[in-house]
Amino acid sequence: MSRSILLPAMNGVRLLLVLAAVFVSGCVRVHPWERGVHARRCMQLNPDSTATAFEQHVFEYREGAAGGYEPVGGSGCGCS
Amino acid sequence: MRLQLTVLVGLGIAVAPLALAADRVDVEPVTRFALYRDSDSTTIWTAATGVTGRLDERWELGARYLVDVVSSASVDVITQATGRFEDTRHDISVSGGWREPGRSLVVGYSHSTENDWQSHNASLSGSLDLLQRNLTLSASVGFQDNTITRANSFGFEEGLRVYLATLGASYTLTPRDLISASLASSYYDGFQSSPYRYVTVAGQALLERQPEQRFRQALVLRHHRYLGGGWALRSHGRLYADTYGVKSLTLGVESVFESEPIDLALSLRGYQQTRADFYRAAYASEQRYLTIDKELSPFWDVFFGPTLGYGRTRLGPFEGLRLEARVQGFYFDFSDFTALDRRYGVVADVGASAAF
Numbered sequence: 001m002s003r004s005i006l007l008p009a010m011n012g013v014r015l016l017l018v019l020a021a022v023f024v025s026g027c028v029r030v031h032p033w034e035r036g037v038h039a040r041r042c043m044q045l046n047p048d049s050t051a052t053a054f055e056q057h058v059f060e061y062r063e064g065a066a067g068g069y070e071p072v073g074g075s076g077c078g079c080s
Numbered sequence: 081m082r083l084q085l086t087v088l089v090g091l092g093i094a095v096a097p098l099a100l101a102a103d104r105v106d107v108e109p110v111t112r113f114a115l116y117r118d119s120d121s122t123t124i125w126t127a128a129t130g131v132t133g134r135l136d137e138r139w140e141l142g143a144r145y146l147v148d149v150v151s152s153a154s155v156d157v158i159t160q161a162t163g164r165f166e167d168t169r170h171d172i173s174v175s176g177g178w179r180e181p182g183r184s185l186v187v188g189y190s191h192s193t194e195n196d197w198q199s200h201n202a203s204l205s206g207s208l209d210l211l212q213r214n215l216t217l218s219a220s221v222g223f224q225d226n227t228i229t230r231a232n233s234f235g236f237e238e239g240l241r242v243y244l245a246t247l248g249a250s251y252t253l254t255p256r257d258l259i260s261a262s263l264a265s266s267y268y269d270g271f272q273s274s275p276y277r278y279v280t281v282a283g284q285a286l287l288e289r290q291p292e293q294r295f296r297q298a299l300v301l302r303h304h305r306y307l308g309g310g311w312a313l314r315s316h317g318r319l320y321a322d323t324y325g326v327k328s329l330t331l332g333v334e335s336v337f338e339s340e341p342i343d344l345a346l347s348l349r350g351y352q353q354t355r356a357d358f359y360r361a362a363y364a365s366e367q368r369y370l371t372i373d374k375e376l377s378p379f380w381d382v383f384f385g386p387t388l389g390y391g392r393t394r395l396g397p398f399e400g401l402r403l404e405a406r407v408q409g410f411y412f413d414f415s416d417f418t419a420l421d422r423r424y425g426v427v428a429d430v431g432a433s434a435a436f
Contacts, residue, residue, distance in 0.1 A: 030214055034255040041343065041391070042312035042336040043258055043304050045250060050112050050128060050144075051404065051431060057126075058116060058427055062412070064353045064375050065320035065328040067264035068300035070220070070246060 106134040106399070110144075110433040118410075118425030121153040121164075126429075138180045146171040148194075155419040156277065156374070169194040173201075182209035196275065198227040203244075218248040218262075230275040238271030256306040261299070268294040279370040281363045288371045291358075296322040310338045325357030326376065345387040347408070352380040361418045374417045381412040383427075400435040 041047050052069070060066045109131045116124040130144030148171075153164040170193050177186030185206040192199045205220035222244035230236040243266065250260035270292055278285040302316040318330040332349035356376040358369035385408030393400050405428075412423040 030252045030255055032212060035252060037256060037306040038252060038258060040306070040312070040338060041389075042314070042338050042345075043306055045258070045260055045302065045304070048402075048404070048431070048433070050110050050130065050433075051406070051429070054112060054114050054126065054128070054429055059351075062375065063328070063351055063381070064322075064324075064326040064356070065296075065298060065318070065330065065351075067244075067246070067266055067296060068262055068298035068318050068320070069316075070262075070264070 108132045108435045112429060112431035114429035116427050118423050120155060120420060120423045123151045125149045138178050140179060141176045143174045167195045182213060196229045196231045200225045214252040216250045220246045228271050228275060236275060240270035243267045258304040260302045264298045266296045279363060279372050281366050286370060289369050290371050291369060294322055294324055312336045326353055328353035341390055341392045343389040349383040354378055361416050374414055377414055377417045379412055379414045381410060383408050383410045385409055398434050402433045404431045
């Protein structure tokens, strides 16, 4: 019984993965040599983690909401 | 002053092993000072200093110390009949990890302490670039263990554990557009009330009671658009909801102009939230949960102000140097909070960072 439930689910996951791969591969439009402006400071998601931490600290202690603005790793700008 | 010197020496000791372990270490110190002052008689001075050392192209180690000095006679404090209070929070954190183009994995630990609160935090975060580095996926998990006591009160001790997880993705949509999304979830388990806040019910003062479990979720979307000529427009939005019943919307936009070595930004941020299900401005009878916490009441706020930056590469002994000053005015409008209907003030901070 569990196998009959799992198989369609696994096939669904496989189908989603294939669709996601096709969709995402179709999205590759920006070549590395076209990403010059993404290396600029104004295009970085989190150019200064200390300044971001200060700012979020002010909001977090005065508003009911929290989370989501912490650094999320690299920015995809292509710079290293 | 002695404390600051002690901390600076401590940070130096924390990073010293890097210098012993590597032939060449790139060191990046950073320092920042901030002042918060509002019309509700609250002033907060914050200072932070930190340093990051890079062993080589891959390994790094960092340490930071932060101190908050709070002085307040706000309506919260006055209604607790404690008068003006002053407190100092110390926070020290260390992190270490592995970064190389396209991948990173970082672990961190921090400990903060104040008069009535102790906190230990641990985190693990990683990122991975895909699709010719057009797509960056990131994930982080964290755990906090907090101990809450009450100043000048023996025998009062409560615990609060927080579990955090964030998933994020950023994507280079066009040569001029960057978009990102992140989903942050957190679960709070333990004492989340104020140990000082009392609610008056039928003439009787009762210590506030908030639910001990709170599940919070936030979805943040961001878009950075380069307009040309040094101009960029950065916009963001957040949808938030939690099991207390608070729902909120945050929207912000920032216009940035860069012309080396100067950059100037002007930001505007707005926020609105609904009340928690159990929040009341006043209680006619005793309820299971009682709170008059204005952060759980319905309100909106707006922040607005400029940031001025100065950055140079290869200046004298520095590989890089950056100075920054930011000032923001703010206004809060509380529609259902008896003791305060509005609050306004200013947040100002200056920072400097360098690379050797």
